[in-house]
Amino acid sequence: MRKLIVYAVAAMILVSCGTAQPVKIYGPLYYWGGSQVKMNSTTSIYEDLAYKNYRQKTPQITCSLICAYEDMVQNPGGMRKVPPPGICAEYGYLLMIPESASTFAENATEKQKKVFAGQDGDYRTLFSRKAGEMFELEMKYYPESQVFIKPLVEKLRNR
Secondary structure, X not given: OHHHHHHHHXXXXXXXXXXXXXXXXXXXXXXXXXXXXXXXXXXXXXXXXXXXXXXXXXXXXXXXXXXXXXXXXXXXXXXXXXXXXXXXHHHHHHHHOHHHHHHHHHHXXXXXXXXXXXXXXXXXXXXXXXXXXXXXXXHHHOHHHHHHHHHHHHHHHXX
């Protein structure tokens, strides 16, 4: 019995010698556009802008959301190194809305417009082309999405 107690105490001492902080083996699977701390919680820029766009849809928020989507698609991070599921489809849908191009052209800051540098300000053509590319990317990265994306693309083409 005494040996058992000695072994238990020795095991507890050895276990307590571990690192104070847990070792982070895995990182996030996807990049969601950076993070920001608001009211003691951390949210991604995408989460914040998507929520704001849903609640109050202003031209400035729409322009910022377009740039956040572009950042997530062009600079995929996380362990998978691809945009998060659904992001390309959401982005493509936003770009297909006819008002998005004119909203961006009229309200985007110079910094936001630099995201699409070299496009000569023809955002309607750019956004229409890019929307198709985004739907294709969504189906490429997430083949299971074809069930939803293909009919949507067909409806939009027939419009």
